[in-house]
Amino acid sequence: MLTGKVLRNRYRILQFLGGGAFGETYLAEDLDLPNHPKFVVKQLKPKISQAEVLQVARRLFENEARYLYQLGNLSPQIPKLLAHFEENGEFYLVQEFVDGDDLSAEIIPGKKWSEQAVILLLQEILEVLVIVHQQNIIHRDIKPKNLMRRKEDGKIVLIDFGAVKEVKGLGVDTQGQVTSTIVIGSNGYMPNEQANSKPKLASDIYAVGIIGIQALLGKLPQEFQEDPKTGEIIWQTEVNVSKKLANILNKMVNYHFSQRYQSADEALQALKSVSSKPLSFLPFTVQKLGSTKKILIYSCLGVIVFISLGSILINSANRPKAVPSNNTLNNVDINISTQTLPDVKLVCPETTLPSLDNKKYWVVGRTRYYDLPENKFTGKGILTLPNNQYKGWDRYDGEIKNNKFNGCGTYTFANGNSYVGQFENGFYQGKGKLVCKNGQEFIGNFRKGFFDGEGIFISNKGLRKGGVWEDGKLKGGENITVSCDAIY
Template identity: 45%
Template structure:
């Protein structure tokens, strides 16, 4: 039985029977906006609380997230201003339309509390992920940045600042393994800032801290956030991912306030330079925009590629044609000059060939063994990964036509929207693999372990599931009918069906 949970912050017995409409302890209304019922508290902060709820107006009563903002001031003028700011900022949040940001479903005021209702995203946040799986290495952090920074760039394009970026506010979506940015501080922080600017004194609003200590830079704590405040918070999040330490637990320079983080991690010189600039206390020295960070992230691996092959150490990198010298003589060109020319060549979109390191199955496995897991949006057709041990590898949107994965360990791997038609997964470990929207036509899954795998939206036309274990997998009856099965196939209910 799913209980109702009273949203009155002063209620002594908030749990109620689901059939009642008013709290049996304090008498508060349990059905918000004639539509939403709270069932569980899932978070609490200085400005309110977050609850898991259900939408009673829609078929199936889907889950949602209810965020309650609690201005405690009894001053009517203060409340009226807060209500106006809340409505204005909530409308701004309503303009967000991005697949990696929860959708705003509703906003309203009831009993002098403000509410935001958002779609529910199932998954673990990065703080939980680090505690469960351990810290990230450099390649994993770079992959994190390359995925989350474009989401933040979208937010900034709407002239919004997130204001509360931290590991607990970034989820890895269970459905497809993508990162999702949650818990926007736009409403509460705009209320805080405006009321402070209007000289309302130390009201209940201005007493609340803006952002999270350790992740928020000085200018944000002073209620003057700018776009690069989010960049600092992303950099601080990287520190947590690599150390499992909150930035406030990392030593800082007593004179400047700069975090002394470099002794906590082992990173390449190029990436250290990027993090230093993200974590600058002085905003004049910090990155001004997301694009600046992305450009530097794009250059760093190419800089490393000039020194050694991206995947292997056995062959030297061959520079692009005419890169080492502008003329036909043998004039010496310094390493710095070669790097500059290489970067210019890489950025050139037309008329010049660009060197691309040759990737082989073995070079990919070597890269994986050194910590790289992201191999998304690449072409690996007919590659042989038989017996490979590559759990949690990311093949999102990659081409894997007729690739061989016999008896490979791919547990937790991400094949989101990948094309693996005709691939051989015979007897492979595919537990909890994300095949969401993957092209799997004629793929061979005989004897494969697909327990808990997500096959939602995947094309399984003529795929061979004979002897496969589909226990608790996300697959429809229609998909099963498209594929081949036999008496040895274990279906999602954990049973073999007698034909």
Template identity: 40%
Template sequence: MNSHLLNGHYRIVKVLNDGEKGKTYLVEDVNLADSQFIVKQFRSPSSNPQTLTILRRLFDSKAATLEKLGQHDKIQKLITSFEENEEFYIVQEFIFGNPLTDEIIQGQPLNKDQVISLLSDILEILVIVHSYGVIHRDINPANIIRRESDKKLVLVNFVTGNEGITNTDDNLEYMPIEQFNGNLKYNSDIYALGVVAIAALLGLSANEISNLRTQKNRLTGEIVWQNKNIKINRKLARIINRMVRFNYRKRYQYATEVLDDLKKITNVDNDQQKQHQKKLLLVLTGVAGCITLGVGAWQLRLPKPLIDAQQTLYQEGVNQYEAGNYEGAVENLNQAIKLDPKNALAYNKRGDAYYRLGDYEQAQADSSQAISLNPQDANAYFDRGFAFSELGKYKEAIADYTQAIKLNSQDAYAYYGRGLAHAQLKDNKGAIGDFSKAIALKPEYTEAYLQRGILRRRLRQRIEAIQDFDTVIKINPSDAKAYYQRGLTQSINKQKYAALKDYTDAININPKYIEAYLNRGDVYSDLGDNLEATEDYNAILQIDPKFTAAYIHRGIHRFSFGDYKGAIQDYTEALKLDSNNLAAYNNRGNAYLDLGNKKAANQDYSRAIAINGSNALAYYNRGVIRTKQKNKQGAIADFKKAAKLFQQQGEKDSYQDAQREIAILQNNSLPAPTTRPKSGKREKR
């Protein structure tokens, strides 16, 4: 399309947008095979050297911000930036997937749970974005991409400079009045996302969204959007109305506030969140003990007016933190640190706030600064250890926990944190040693018993594992996780009725414990209790209609007693939720095969192979089909591929099955294989 190579190696494939201030291109890197990127060009309004210098500094700053943001998985990554012919360019990753405009379709409203999920996903991204002091400025369905690889929503097309304050007709419907007037606020993004939610609930196309402008109350400016013909959950409508209030002061101020209100109306099990909160509480352990010393130290250095100002800012930051407003805490602590860059206590607290915002890199940086100011601060090493763990830097985390232990050898939490890091590195001996030390220091530390029990089960020390879970239950008879984990161990030990009791106890304590229902349903299915198994799978789908595994497991259950059509329906529902689910394709292929529909079975196995070329089961099953179709060479090729993969994966029985089928075929015999690998009917991923 264009012979000129941007920056010497980016070939323009397509012009995506041609605006007054620059262009956006889809490009390919001539030095990299099958590579596509998005390039944005920003034109300078003047060739004046001073203007260019100012613009260059602004551009470098914006590029640096985009680079930091792109380190997060759900934000479009910055590849590079460059200047060419007094024009500025940024290169970003091309997200393979579909924009939200493909999901928000005219006349097809999304349901409450779908909209809550959409809002929660984007709000979690905005928490990160706003923590960097960045406002997206152009939230709309076209800038939210459903990534093909994992079906996660990714936020793209961050606006830089004053691009977001333009009076073009293509974004007015999402733009709040303060943005239109050039007075951007963080909650300007919240307003735009609220409009997206309205469009999703009403099933409005991109063109129809513009009609919202004509539906505003003439006196108040508020959007009048609720449709009598579409039933909207009142609590959700109340949240959205607050998101799109005309006056930004009456709107939600922070993305975390919206998330908190959404959580109150969801039916999703919060067990994992509670676990995360417990871990976060560990991060804060010991902070109170060092407040007096820390405050006294910086009071000696500062004049009294500055001491008073910093105390006020610090305390306000603490108050904001305790109220759950972590962005506000960061803002106040930033100012406190500006007044005294050597205030280790403020760095500690700001690091905690960044941790709660999910910005583990900044949390690690603040802990490092606190350590440099006070190398004897065991709590700072502990905090940084947790930040390193969240970043996947387990060796660094272990080093920090070890230093924290040297400074405070009685800190059970530091041993526990180090045990978690050792477990991630498969150092089972080290992990069990640390959990045991944490228990010795704190004999009622239930989380340490629980983690040690899980690890012991993985090491096939099942009696010892059950003893750990027994101890947790003795300390806290209402710990649903301990019953669940003991149930898993009982299942492995073939103690099915004992497992049923444990799963039932877990469910009685937590009626929304999805994993307990799932595993209890599997045990019922194995025992032939068809009605009870079906009820458990159905219970999961009442709690969370989008829980893909429930459809997979119910499909396996239906298949087990010959309900192949019902199994196919379940696998199809699973694929609607996750179009790349290998288990659904493989298992649906099995069901089609048992119904005699070889063509459909072959298509499902081939699709599984296309998604993952290392899926041995799909090759084996397709070999079965090809054998039945008397495609000898194709069958042999599939069985050979399956055998190789089974061998690599340590699947000895399945490897032998594949080898046997190859031998039969090579001896010029073409009977239909009578067995499949044992995992064929039970693939549950």
């Protein structure tokens, strides 16, 4: 154990994180930098200390360090290599510390994932793996333990590139030749050609497919059934999924590598054809249009929210160009209206949201569940989902029934917009209050996500417009534009 030691007069070992037959991993702090930031130190040990073995181990170690350095600079979802060195005949890697939990905390035996959650998960994994395969590098040990869910943004980080394990597996045969005595990979996730020491890029694809089937079935790979004649995995009899997804997974885990997708990019493109993304909340804009639209902007394990407030901006590239006019309500100085405004009273109370610091949660896909018993999707709790555009988390506090927002709740967007009020089957439905980060508000009735019924709009300059709204438009009112985000 290295705990307490200082390596290279710089890296003080704080804590043992884990280890096995190939080496040990530690949490360390850098004494040379302000605030002593934390890093991961991996100690790699050849079994035999003979000069020939050390020479080959050194070459493998240098190659692996080069790969890690190359990949860490290409993607923020691969830990950066910060240092590699040899000290007292032992080899060390210093890498970026990833604060999070690996996917074995999410993919739990007995818990079956929905089809859409699995599609999203596979896409997340493959998006990282594309970077690796583009450099013609095979990971060789993809499994839930080597996929970290980073707490900061909820993204998957690929860790522990398998080739470093070869250093520990070196030995000398009876003729004095240095040999590798192990097969790199993990049982259940390793295809036949990799077990025979002939891995391909398609070997990584096999492992990703196995993870998908594992999540769908709620079983460990060792529990999967196989066809004794062909070696193919038998899994479709245990779960109901679309034919498209089944075909993709079967191709990913085909017994023979030549029949699989040949790279991560190829598999990713196939999955995108069956995905219903986007699956994240984004800021919304309300406009009076000739015809209103309903756009699905969040779906995870049956939780569905439509915020069809006339129109929703999915991304800046698709943002409609608004034409300023004298009756625009956004960011303008107009005297407060003298019209009689409806008396709208909220049904759901506005409350201070509790802090999530040090609060326990469980995870399905990219959604975190707080204050709900694990695998229970009915009750009162908190859900969070990463919003990558704003580098934060969207959050729902309130009542849930059958994994949909039902009852009173508060939905807070990562960019500061929020809604408090009634929900029904995932929609804003009933009385509620929509608050924009720029200070504008709509208080009134909603139906399936639209302003519908009596309500009041209050601009951030004090203008109030009230009356009866229908499908997001003010009946009998002017041709107005309402926007949470100033885009004019």
